[in-house]
Amino acid sequence: MSMALVFFTLILLLAVPCTGQNPPSAGYNPSSRFRTVGFxxxxxxxxxxxxxxxxxxxxxxxxxxxxxxxxxxLRPYQSGYFSAAIKLQTGYTAGVITSFYLSNNEAHPGDHDEIDIEFLGTTLGKPYTLQTNVYMRGSGDGRIIGREMKFNLWFDPTQDFHNYAILWTPTEIIFLVDDVPIRRYPRKTDATFPLRPMWVYGSIWDASSWATENGKYKADYHYQPFLGRYRNFRVSGCSANGSSGSCSPPSVSSSGSSGLSHQQAAAMAWVQQNHMVYNYCRDLSRDRTLTPECFARAL
Incomplete structure (x- = not known):
């Protein structure tokens, strides 16, 4: 091969984005600050x-x-860092939801809050979608105003355990994958931020009506059972049953402050640029008046 051809090939390789790349280092591993607990x-x-x-x-x-x-x-929380290492089922999983989330649906039926990490099952040969969502005072009957951001991850979540985390404080919600922030949802107003105590949940269930390509593909029980595996739970937060003022919400920043460091913010921007496949704020079919936070930056 001539040197000119080698040079031309190198230019082409550099010009084509590498979808198999890992995100840039976030510079800090907040999961190391929190001890694991048994189920x-x-x-x-x-x-x-x-x-x-x-x-x-x-x-x-x-x-x-x-x-x-x-x-x-076992108890509700007012804020905290909540995570689990999860390994997903391989093969055909359309219609199946594997989740790890915060909610108060049992305490406030028909009017509850939720912060979601949901893995939307998929068809053969297509990647899982990780959906993050935040909503307030939703009932599940069509009145929910979802704030979904969806990602196709930079790794295959069926091949090994990976750590998925939610940081929830009175000022922000941050979603992390293997200590890399993928989304930050700051508190803009009380009306657009969940403030009531919530419990931590996990589940696997049939959501064929919407989970995979808006319900196009359903759960196929020829492939049953569908498994979700969890380990290395971390639950560190301010219990809603504790005395007022006795607990300070955790942080995922190396400085211990709220928000993200410049390096963490850069890593999050990379993930959103390369792996985000849906952002509710960019969906022109939605009524923007219902999501006023979309008019501000730093989502």
């Missing part, structure tokens, strides 16, 4: 007990034609 120390089964088992510290929950399964934290 029984922080959670209990909520439903589908027969579809749940613990083996050497790993919780497995599964969905088949008869049932899914879910779990819930």
């Amino acid at each position: 029984d120390q922080a959670f209990r089964n909520l439903w589908g007990l027969q579809h749940q088992r613990i083996d050497q510290g790993t919780l497995t929950i599964w969905l088949d034609r008869s049932s899914g399964s879910g779990f819930k934290s």
Whole structure:
């Protein structure tokens, strides 16, 4: 091969984005600040007990034609850092949701708040979609004003465990994957930010009506059971049952302050530029008057 051809090929390679790249270093690993806890120390089964088992510290929950399964934290929190290492089912998983989230739906039925990490199942050969969402006072009957941001990750989440985290404080919500911030949702007004105590949940369930390409592909129980595996739980926050003023919300910044460092913000920008596939603020079909925070930056 001639030197000219080598040079031309190199230019082409540099010009084409590499989808297999890892994000730039965020410069700090906040998960190292929080100790792991066993499932029984922080959670209990909520439903589908027969579809749940613990083996050497790993919780497995599964969905088949008869049932899914879910779990819930032992106590509610006013703020905190909540994470789990999760490994997803490989193969056809369309219609199946594997989740880790905060909610107060049992305390406020028909009027609850939620902060979601949801893995939307997929068809063969297509990547999982990680959906983050924040909503306030939603009922699940069509009145929810979702604030979804969706990502195709820079790795295959079925091949190994990866750490997924939610930081929730009185001023911001930050979603992280393997200590890399992927989304920051700051508090702009009380009306657009969840402030009531919430519990930590995880679940696997059939959401065929909307989960995969807006319901185009349904759960196919020829592929059952669908498994979700969780371990290395971290639950560190201000308990809603504690005395007022006795707890300071955690931080994911190396300085201990709110927000992100410049390096963390740069890593988040890279993820959003290269791996974000949906942003509710950019969806022109939506009524922007319902999401006033979209008129501000730093989403």
